[in-house]
Amino acid sequence: MKRSSIKDIARLARVSHSTVSRALSGSTLISPETAGRIRKIAEESGYRPSAAARSLVTSRTATIGVVVTSIADPFAAEVVLGIEDAANDHDYSVILANSNAQPEREVRVVRAFEERRVDGIIVTSSRVGAIYVDMLSQTQVPIVLLNNQHPSEFMHSVMIDNVAGGLDATRHLVGLGHRRIAYIGDRFGCQSDTERFGGYRSALDLAYLPFLPEYVAHGDGKPDGGAPAMESLLSLPSPPTAVFCYNDMTALGAIRAISARGLRVPADISIVGFDDLFFAQYSAPPLTTVRQPMRDMGRLALETLLQLLSGAATQPNIKVPGELIVRQSTSAPMENS
Amino acid sequence: MKRSSIKDIARLARVSHSTVSRALSGSTLISPETAGRIRKIAEESGYRPSAAARSLVTSRTATIGVVVTSIADPFAAEVVLGIEDAANDHDYSVILANSNAQPEREVRVVRAFEERRVDGIIVTSSRVGAIYVDMLSQTQVPIVLLNNQHPSEFMHSVMIDNVAGGLDATRHLVGLGHRRIAYIGDRFGCQSDTERFGGYRSALDLAYLPFLPEYVAHGDGKPDGGAPAMESLLSLPSPPTAVFCYNDMTALGAIRAISARGLRVPADISIVGFDDLFFAQYSAPPLTTVRQPMRDMGRLALETLLQLLSGAATQPNIKVPGELIVRQSTSAPMENS
């Protein structure tokens, strides 16, 4: 048995389908009694208007496309949660696509979004370059970038304040009394890395601490890259007493390397991460880190998109502040350091 | 400037729009030359057929709805990755919805799926009961459940083999020489908990080890529930030397409680989890656990759904095996135990 259409409801209510349409959309053109009667019938027969037919005439789909490199990335997952949550509030649906950082996948994704006529697109924390962004911008629909590494001048974006975050993290270490503070960055030299590093340097300057190039190592944003980077720092003649890591994953690797040497966090070395992924509070020890309000950022991205759709004026580049979460991976340095 | 429609292409190619439609869909009714010419023109003008218009006539949307309790749950995220990946291979799009375990959200989700006329639905690891499932089944579209706690007789499902997993995990501990083996379950008594516990009991029986009720504690599936459960076990006059935990999150809490007592994993107590969430390999120590092939399960769910759509005969209830991953959280018990 097929789904009932608007005409079926019209027949049941002995009115034209136009009247049904208006009644269900709350038009004042219909008398309250008729409208009520129609709504009742529609309800009882479980009528669901076809989104496809509707969007065919309205040329809006109430759908937004979200592309992430991988939804299995905990950061992306939190962001998408925020997006979907907000979308639901506004009666929008989200269609999700993983690019997997594969160009071939990216063109398929864009194609799918175009065919489905999504009203807008959100792309989060993508490393991808100009080609992709070009393709996207040709689709003529509003796009909001979230923590993108190549924020284009012409697109709207919501980004974490990396500089302030790096600054806060490092100042926290300075405040604890550390003077030999290292940084483990991301070897791909993406923009967020540069900015967090910038915050780190500023904090050193502010505390009149010298910047030592040997105190900078590079991981790959994951634990397996953070560990060797930490090892190289530990091999220094005068190793650091504290390390600010590009992100939590890197910090995890650093802690592993420290433990492997028989040293302890934070007794021997303090560690601070960035992101506050959910496992940061469950690591051993629980990680001091700069929290990105991922869920709120997702929500913000969606609401920016909706404003864009409504034609309202919007701030093109939104920068959200991080928040330093102090846990047990940082403490004052040992006396004899 | 509006998107070009099939008629625009038809005008450019000096043919009727039907011919364009057929040419692009690869119909043999069109001569190769004309088809090629049309395809070239369509390509150049960046034509994208409207999925809405198409599905209006074909009554298929090439879209499947996926509902998870929360995409921020690492398990769900991996599953959705597999689903989306497979969907992409088959030119399907997935629209994602979080139920957040809120009934009110659930009805909105179902409604949205109905209006969008999704071709099928996958719902993963949901605790929700009969009402929701009823609503869903009334939509008349194929549904595949993934690791659902209330697998209905009438629906297709793909589930992890909880019994075998629990059996393997416990036998691993037995094999290491442990004789006092405890189980930390989930206090909500969901089906997966019952089954894993069943595997645990079978392993004890197989090894002629007595089952001691005091060796069973209950968490809440998260670290904060696992910790107190572990504490209660540690307070026993003769505490266990090994613990099989309902899942990795619980195991994380257990390890935390053990460390808090000044004991060590696995030297004093061995721990094995379930799931193999990505952080299991990064915990301290790296966790021995039963791996669920989450990504493959997602892919499998989608392909089952597609088979259902094509009318092919399918196995209604698929059970996939887990795999014991031995890491460093398990070892032989101490001599004097």
Added chain:
DNA sequence: TCCTACGCCGCACACGTTTGCATAGCCAGG
């Protein structure tokens, strides 16, 4: 009584596809 205004509703078109059916052209066989 007639005209006007207004409240309520239906007619018909449009949106962009797919597809059954008709048809025009062509070629071959009788």
Added chain:
DNA sequence: CCTGGCTATGCAAACGTGTGCGGCGTAGGA
């Protein structure tokens, strides 16, 4: 030369909505 069949294409209907416009009935004012 006629006919039949095959190939390539066009015509038109249909999918389910939203919406401009016109119409009908009624009420109220002149």
